Amino acid sequence: MSIVIEPPRSSKPKRTNWEKYGWMYMRASGVLLVILIFGHLFTNLWLGEGIKAIDFAFVGGKWSDPFWQVWDLLMLWLALIHGTNGMRTIVNDYAERVAVRKTLTYVLWATCAALIVLGTLVIFTFDPCPANGTIENLPSFCPAK
Amino acid sequence: MATEFEEMGAVPSFTVTLFVRRYNQEDGLEARWQDFDVQVHGTDRVLDALHKIKWEIDGSLTFRRSCAHGVCGSDAMRINGRNRLACKTLIKDLDITQPIYVEPIKGLEVEKDLVVNMEPFYKAYRDVQPFLIASDKPAKERLQSPEDRERFDDTTKCILCAACTSSCPVFWTDGQYFGPAAIVNAHRFIFDSRDEAAEVRLDILNDKEGVWRCRTTFNCTEACPRGIQVTKAIAEVKQAILRGRA
Numbered sequence A: 001m002s003i004v005i006e007p008p009r010s011s012k013p014k015r016t017n018w019e020k021y022g023w024m025y026m027r028a029s030g031v032l033l034v035i036l037i038f039g040h041l042f043t044n045l046w047l048g049e050g051i052k053a054i055d056f057a058f059v060g061g062k063w064s065d066p067f068w069q070v071w072d073l074l075m076l077w078l079a080l081i082h083g084t085n086g087m088r089t090i091v092n093d094y095a096e097r098v099a100v101r102k103t104l105t106y107v108l109w110a111t112c113a114a115l116i117v118l119g120t121l122v123i124f125t126f127d128p129c130p131a132n133g134t135i136e137n138l139p140s141f142c143p144a145k
Numbered sequence B: 001m002a003t004e005f006e007e008m009g010a011v012p013s014f015t016v017t018l019f020v021r022r023y024n025q026e027d028g029l030e031a032r033w034q035d036f037d038v039q040v041h042g043t044d045r046v047l048d049a050l051h052k053i054k055w056e057i058d059g060s061l062t063f064r065r066s067c068a069h070g071v072c073g074s075d076a077m078r079i080n081g082r083n084r085l086a087c088k089t090l091i092k093d094l095d096i097t098q099p100i101y102v103e104p105i106k107g108l109e110v111e112k113d114l115v116v117n118m119e120p121f122y123k124a125y126r127d128v129q130p131f132l133i134a135s136d137k138p139a140k141e142r143l144q145s146p147e148d149r150e151r152f153d154d155t156t157k158c159i160l161c162a163a164c165t166s167s168c169p170v171f172w173t174d175g176q177y178f179g180p181a182a183i184v185n186a187h188r189f190i191f192d193s194r195d196e197a198a199e200v201r202l203d204i205l206n207d208k209e210g211v212w213r214c215r216t217t218f219n220c221t222e223a224c225p226r227g228i229q230v231t232k233a234i235a236e237v238k239q240a241i242l243r244g245r246a
Helices: A018-046 A056-062 A066-094 A098-125 B002-009 B046-057 B119-127 B146-150 B169-174 B180-190 B198-205 B219-223 B230-243
Strands: B013-022 B032-041 B076-079 B082-085 B100-103 B110-112
Touching: A018 A066, A018 B230, A066 A098, A066 B169, B013 B046, B032 B046, B046 B100, B082 B219, B119 B180, B180 B198, B180 B230, B198 B230, B219 B230
Parallel strands: B013 B100
Antiparallel strands: B013 B032, B076 B082, B076 B100
16 A cells, blocks of 8 residues: 655646746846946946036937937836835735735836836937927027027 | 862852743733743753753743754744754853843744744645655665765754744744745755655745745854754755756
């Protein structure tokens, strides 16, 4: 006679395990963010005139360059998802009631999604010299001025 | 002369105050601190002081201990805020100018005084299938090279005292996390060349409440009375899951 040992924790249907991918994402995005953020700080605060160079025109100039658009887009997405996932793990650790945990997690991801959509829109639709802007409000470098 | 010799060989003794966390479900009171002044020797351990209280002052004090020599893993408790074995903690090594605080390990339900319900801890242990799984008939011994044995040597030291698991802040929160001890014992078989079910155990630990909940706070490594590099073992299991094999 042989003894059959029931495999434990197998009663639940198998679902995609997001925790593993979440863990991998945190490490990969962390490494990328270190490069992206320090690169961002270096160009904005150190190169050329340094911090004194930062004004509306500086930002407008950067966002007319596809290179910096992609750079800032990557920073935005990676950092927001990294931060939100970190907050989610804290919620998982400390929110004991299921309803509280689910609500907080939902609010976190909703906020993250809203910020990502807004940020992405700004990066790609930013126009320092809008055609319908009043002349006196436009920055000095705009051709309409 | 006689007294001189006695003094030469004598072990210094001193009085310490122990604050012990008392709880009894039956008296309907909340858990509370109770202080005891105990005369102890320089060679005494916290367990000896607890024995002294139980045998000479208050027989109702309840705690677990079996071997009293750091092997059975029965008397893990929180001493001055750190998880230790009472039988391996010399009183003279603690700050004896201050009272010594002794309370049950955290994250598990207290049954009485220093005794907690270990069942959730053992459940997680059972869930990782902590036994050799091999398809061949054990007709003769299974040989293993010293190098292969070395691979999991550290995690064979576990005595299941729960000092690590009950020091883990993730385990404290809802107790669903497998906990360091279960992962250590899974590690012991995952990396054993004679075992054939590493994938099964890796799959079990690749769970929502599995290794990914580890925050690498190193509380477990610090708490382990056997000096097991617990956090390292957990990291090795994580890497094995990513690789898909041991």
